[in-house]
Amino acid sequence: MSTQSSPPTLLLVGASRGLGHAMAAEFVKRGWNVMGTVRGGTARTLLHDLADAHPGHVEIEVLDICEPLELAALSERLAGRTFDMLFVNAGTTNRDPSQTIGEVSTEEFVHVMITNALSPMRVIETLAQYVGPAGLIGAMSSGQGSIGNNETGARELYRGSKAALNMFMRSFAARHADSSRAMVLMAPGWIRTEMGGAGAPFTIEENVPRVVDVLLSKRSTPGLQYLDYLGRTVPW
Template sequence: MTPSRPPRRSLVTGANRGLGLEFVRQLLAHGDHVVATCRHPGRANALNQLVGEHPGRLHVLPLDVGDPKSHAELARELPLVMDGIDLLVNNAGVLHSGERFGHVPPANLDDSLRTNASGPFLLTQALAERLVDGATVANLSSVLGSIASVGGFHTPSYAMSKAAQNMATALLATAMRERGIAVVALHPGWVQTDMGGSGAQITPDASVRGLIKVIDGLGIDDTGKFFDYRGQPVPW
């Protein structure tokens, strides 16, 4: 892949597998300097292999997106490897499958809201000083978080947490607009990952290629909006 834009300083959460790992691969191919975060860097074999292939351009740091203490630690460590953030990809998330009405465990809701909604919001807040003016914050959302698109009782803890994350996107967009920072929600499609399952429709490669194209085309007028990986608007 040939770089079609100047290299960026990018940070990707949940980068040890699935869409996060694919984001890291493609951003590196674009020439970016990437910080990849995950809960257990020592176990992230694919990421650590990429570190060897891209010396000096990829750093792996620990982050538990659901733990504010971990956010603060990342904010402290970041300047040692990167002098600012041009792109923050809030990708880390959790989906509890098999939920049925009347049997949704409270722990599922708590975990989903902490990881998928308050986690990205608080992390973005913690890293706000590291984001350069004119940066982009891309929150990986889902059409399942679209209230207008509800078609049945599906993955309620995930859907509710993604709807809450969408509100966080809208609020962050208003808070950071004066610095020229665009904050958007992105639906990656139904992707063939551990979370998406084997019946999913598109590959991580195709999804992330589309998402990066959308990100590259964003301007401040797009802040606070919700797009899919093809650049089409998604209803809230």
């Protein structure tokens, strides 16, 4: 945890591009120090440019969230560190989001579920120890992870993976019901990114500052909330 004289710190998992990079840039803009992760073997990323532009305020670590040995190694490197916030942004979708669940291959089902549900929770289970008692633990979910709001179908594998993430995070919160830390599952809105596509109604520039506003506003609220980019509760 930061002292009064030092900036607050964010550990942002999945920060090389898109929403992750934009979140890192927004937190730096607001006076935070950021440690962001990128996958090993990744070419130079936007996060590297951000680190060059803000020396001393952005650190880069290597992590593929689907590789348990890399996660264990990162945890060892973080020994003795304390963060004000841990946020897991990394995620994926299947090659053809229009496929029904009956059409999805077993290979793609396993890949998306491991990337979007199992691996983020492994990160949280492993790295939560480095978040201070007044800190926040969060993960990037989606409004499409809401079972109650699913009235159209479509993007079924992605929906299912985010619903699974939500359920696992509920279990984590239940096991840590006595924790003073805030926990947030974030639905950032449909944003024009590589994964969101060109038809999405929101830009990164519009919604990422809103996402950051919500996260910062919830830091002193213990327990888990499932929220959208305006701070509204999303039905489970």
